[in-house]
Amino acid sequence: MTHNPHDEPPRLHLVRDVLDSALKDRNEEPLGRADRIVIALHGDAPPQVVSIETGSSALAARLSPRLGRAAHRLGRRFGLRRGRPTRFRWSSVTSIGPDLHLDIDKSRSPASLWERWLLRHIIRRIPGMK
Amino acid sequence: MNARKFLQVALGIVTSIGGFLEAGSIATSAQAGAGFQFRLIWPIVLGTLLLIFLIEMSGRLAAMSQKPLPAAVRERFGFNFFIVPLIAGCIVDFLVLGSEVGGASYGLQLVTGISFRVWAIPVVFAAWLLLWNGTFGIIEYGVSTLGLITLVFAVAAVKLRPDWLHVAAGVLPTLPQHHAANYWFLVVSILGATVSPFLFNFYSSGAVEDKWTEKQLPENRLTAAIGMSFGGLLSIAVLVCAACVLFPNASQAQTYDQIQQIVVEPLGPAAHYIFGATLFIACLGAMTEVSLDSAYVCAQGFGWNWGENKSPRDTPQFSLLFSFFLISSAIFSLLGVSPLGLTIFSMAFTTLILPLIVLPFLVLMNDEHYIGPHGNGWFTNSVVFFAILLASILALVAIPLEIFGASPS
Numbered sequence: 001m002t003h004n005p006h007d008e009p010p011r012l013h014l015v016r017d018v019l020d021s022a023l024k025d026r027n028e029e030p031l032g033r034a035d036r037i038v039i040a041l042h043g044d045a046p047p048q049v050v051s052i053e054t055g056s057s058a059l060a061a062r063l064s065p066r067l068g069r070a071a072h073r074l075g076r077r078f079g080l081r082r083g084r085p086t087r088f089r090w091s092s093v094t095s096i097g098p099d100l101h102l103d104i105d106k107s108r109s110p111a112s113l114w115e116r117w118l119l120r121h122i123i124r125r126i127p128g129m130k
Numbered sequence: 131m132n133a134r135k136f137l138q139v140a141l142g143i144v145t146s147i148g149g150f151l152e153a154g155s156i157a158t159s160a161q162a163g164a165g166f167q168f169r170l171i172w173p174i175v176l177g178t179l180l181l182i183f184l185i186e187m188s189g190r191l192a193a194m195s196q197k198p199l200p201a202a203v204r205e206r207f208g209f210n211f212f213i214v215p216l217i218a219g220c221i222v223d224f225l226v227l228g229s230e231v232g233g234a235s236y237g238l239q240l241v242t243g244i245s246f247r248v249w250a251i252p253v254v255f256a257a258w259l260l261l262w263n264g265t266f267g268i269i270e271y272g273v274s275t276l277g278l279i280t281l282v283f284a285v286a287a288v289k290l291r292p293d294w295l296h297v298a299a300g301v302l303p304t305l306p307q308h309h310a311a312n313y314w315f316l317v318v319s320i321l322g323a324t325v326s327p328f329l330f331n332f333y334s335s336g337a338v339e340d341k342w343t344e345k346q347l348p349e350n351r352l353t354a355a356i357g358m359s360f361g362g363l364l365s366i367a368v369l370v371c372a373a374c375v376l377f378p379n380a381s382q383a384q385t386y387d388q389i390q391q392i393v394v395e396p397l398g399p400a401a402h403y404i405f406g407a408t409l410f411i412a413c414l415g416a417m418t419e420v421s422l423d424s425a426y427v428c429a430q431g432f433g434w435n436w437g438e439n440k441s442p443r444d445t446p447q448f449s450l451l452f453s454f455f456l457i458s459s460a461i462f463s464l465l466g467v468s469p470l471g472l473t474i475f476s477m478a479f480t481t482l483i484l485p486l487i488v489l490p491f492l493v494l495m496n497d498e499h500y501i502g503p504h505g506n507g508w509f510t511n512s513v514v515f516f517a518i519l520l521a522s523i524l525a526l527v528a529i530p531l532e533i534f535g536a537s538p539s
Contacts, residue, residue, distance in 0.1 A: 020204050020208055020212075022201065022433045023433060029435070030434060031433070032433040033204065033431075033433035054433070059209060062210060063210060098195070098197070098205075114446075115434075115446050118447065119443060122446070123446050124443075126442075128263075129442065129443065
């Protein structure tokens with residue numbers, strides 16, 4: 001977020017300050033990165049940022065729509081969230097810059113599903129890791 | 131500087147020296163000495179200078195922004211750019227890792243007489259155990275201190291009593307008088323072996339793990355300058371040994387069996403075992419660093435939990451990634467691919483992708499948002515920009531020439 005010295009309120013540049021930033025939970029645990037920003041359009045009202053998404057399908061869609069659809073299909077078949085990216089409400093953002101802090105507990109968030117799956121199915125099966 | 135700081139800097143320098151030589155620098159320097167006597171010392175000097183700049187820059191970025199290079203690149207340039215150096219870097223890391231596994235396995239072959247293909251899996255398992263159970267300190271200080279065994283090349287070079295004036299003349303670039311394509315290909319490979327991106331990624335990640343701040347900037351400068359300079363001298367020592375032993379007899383340096391002669395001749399037959407052990411330790415250290423590098427780049431770029439000081443329980447994606455890279459890279463040795471041939475080519479490809487990694491790095495080093503008041507000066511910017519661009523253009527020309535047989539050697 002930049003601060004203008006001429007009494008203007010601080011400005012937020014969504015692409016520079018939010019997109020691709022590291023997401024941290026309330027205990028500084030990483031939740032991924034801001035892979036996509038969701039903006040809602042309501043008639044004549046100004047566009048409104050509603051949420052931030054993280055996940056491979058959101059990321060693939062940024063490279064190309066076709067890749068995004070392929071990642072979504074793969075996710076529906078093999079993903080733990082059926083291809084849906086993890087979505088955090090914009091209202092849960094507590095601070096911006098250099099990382100994006102969210103009022104979220106990682107252990108209860110779908111953002112840690114893969115981590116928990118790998119831990120349960122692979123890491124803990126390695127001798128000495130129980 | 132107080133005693134504790136002095137010790138820290140000294141330890142940093144010792145580990146930089148011990149961790150400098152690996153399959154790439156040993157192979158390229160030996161081939162350069164065998165084929166062109168002292169004429170290819172200049173790319174080692176140029177590469178080492180560039181490496182000093184880049185290592186210092188990566189430590190400074192980590193100290194000022196608390197972010198390692200891949201994380202900063204993703205944030206500053208976005209995912210659509212980040213994916214390009216990510217894929218290129220992972221492919222090159224995989225090839226380099228295959229070279230290091232081959233080198234370490236070949237070292238054991240020289241000592242035991244058992245084929246390197248048999249040693250590939252035990253070597254990978256040893257490195258994996260080290261990474262899985264070790265901490266950053268064990269990898270950085272333990273393995274690199276063992277790497278001081280590479281000083282054997284310096285001892286051998288001094289014992290060979292080369293004409294030091296002739297050696298010094300090699301610091302100045304010269305045009306090749308014969309085998310031009312091979313000469314330029316070796317220049318490119320030497321630069322790739324010296325300016326390895328895994329070195330500065332590893333360094334900046336270590337600095338973030340050790341929670342460096344602005345206070346560490348003077349130590350960072352000293353470690354980069356002194357550690358890398360002595361490391362570069364070790365590469366020159368390998369070249370000097372090869373120039374004294376292999377060049378006069380027009381001997382080849384196409385296998386590690388041939389290269390071992392560069393220490394056996396000055397130090398006696400028992401040095402055969404020292405060479406094997408040196409190759410094993412130097413490559414084992416590099417294996418841990420390269421596999422960590424691939425995992426660092428992915429985990430930092432995607433925002434996963436990472437850190438060699440953390441338990442694999444806390445960093446599942448990161449730990450499984452370095453395990454995957456490490457284990458799968460044994461495929462080259464298992465298939466019997468020549469470790470030396472793979473090494474020379476993977477070093478040349480490293481040079482080719484350098485601009486993808488170094489040019490965004492330069493932009494970050496001039497961005498106040500990341501580096502505060504400690505941005506690069508015009509001199510550093512110019513040296514790094516032009517040298518990397520030139521090296522990469524050279525790689526673009528020299529690699530196809532070598533692959534498609536323009537080289538008469």
